[in-house]
Amino acid sequence: MVESRRSIRQGGAQPLTLEQLGTLLWHVARVQIHRPANPDDPRQYGSSLRPVSGGGAMHELELYLTVTRCTGLEPALYRYDPGAHELEWIAAPGAATQGLVNDAMRAAAMEIPPDVLITLAARFARMAWKYESMAYAAILKHVGVMYQQLYLVATALGLAPCALGAGDSERFAAAAGTRYHEETSVGEFALSGPPEPF
Numbered sequence: 001m002v003e004s005r006r007s008i009r010q011g012g013a014q015p016l017t018l019e020q021l022g023t024l025l026w027h028v029a030r031v032q033i034h035r036p037a038n039p040d041d042p043r044q045y046g047s048s049l050r051p052v053s054g055g056g057a058m059h060e061l062e063l064y065l066t067v068t069r070c071t072g073l074e075p076a077l078y079r080y081d082p083g084a085h086e087l088e089w090i091a092a093p094g095a096a097t098q099g100l101v102n103d104a105m106r107a108a109a110m111e112i113p114p115d116v117l118i119t120l121a122a123r124f125a126r127m128a129w130k131y132e133s134m135a136y137a138a139i140l141k142h143v144g145v146m147y148q149q150l151y152l153v154a155t156a157l158g159l160a161p162c163a164l165g166a167g168d169s170e171r172f173a174a175a176a177g178t179r180y181h182e183e184t185s186v187g188e189f190a191l192s193g194p195p196e197p198f
């Protein structure tokens with residue numbers, strides 16, 4: 001499976017399903033173990049363990065899903081709640097979400113939209129209080145960790161994954177309603193249902 005990982009920029013006739021999407025998120029981003037903060041011990045801040053590793057176990061990356069085609073799930077912009085393993089509805093499809101999809105298609109020369117555009121958004125303060133001037137570099141390393149986990153799990157599920165490197169963080173903040181300096185996009189990843197066999 002590790003050997004067969006490739007970037008696949010187009011899915012096939014079968015849309016991604018909600019079950020496949022849920023399985024992918026489960027094996028990439030869910031909270032496996034929550035470690036609450038201890039107010040009496042400043043070294044024991046709130047943290048969690050997840051399938052991906054993360055500096056300080058602080059997991060500042062949030063996953064947002066712009067769904068265009070997924071069996072069992074209405075097209076919309078959602079946020080993945082990693083503690084509850086649930087999707088939180090953020091916005092209906094419209095010009096703002098279409099702008100995110102268009103950027104993704106342009107970045108990967110795609111002729112049709114990915115079934116789901118996964119946007120990785122950083123909650124900067126979650127890292128900055130501890131890592132200060134190193135925080136942004138660590139966040140970008142975490143994007144790489146997350147990309148590889150998304151690739152490997154998507155490959156194991158027989159899906160079509162492709163990392164992207166040209167998102168528009170201002171457009172994302174406007175679409176998702178985040179405050180730009182607190183939380184915005186630092187990576188994007190296209191995901192579609194099973195590709196047609198070569």
Ligand SMILES: Cc1cc2nc3c(=O)[nH]c(=O)nc-3n(C[C@H](O)[C@H](O)[C@H](O)COP(=O)(O)O)c2cc1C
Binds near residue numbers: 006008163
């Ligand atoms: C950080 C990163 C950014 C990438 N950005 C893009 C992109 O914007 N568009 C694209 O088509 N592929 C993108 N890719 C996929 C690479 O083009 C791809 O990994 C490379 O061509 C090797 O192919 P393979 O993944 O099939 O081994 C990106 C990959 C990484 C790791």
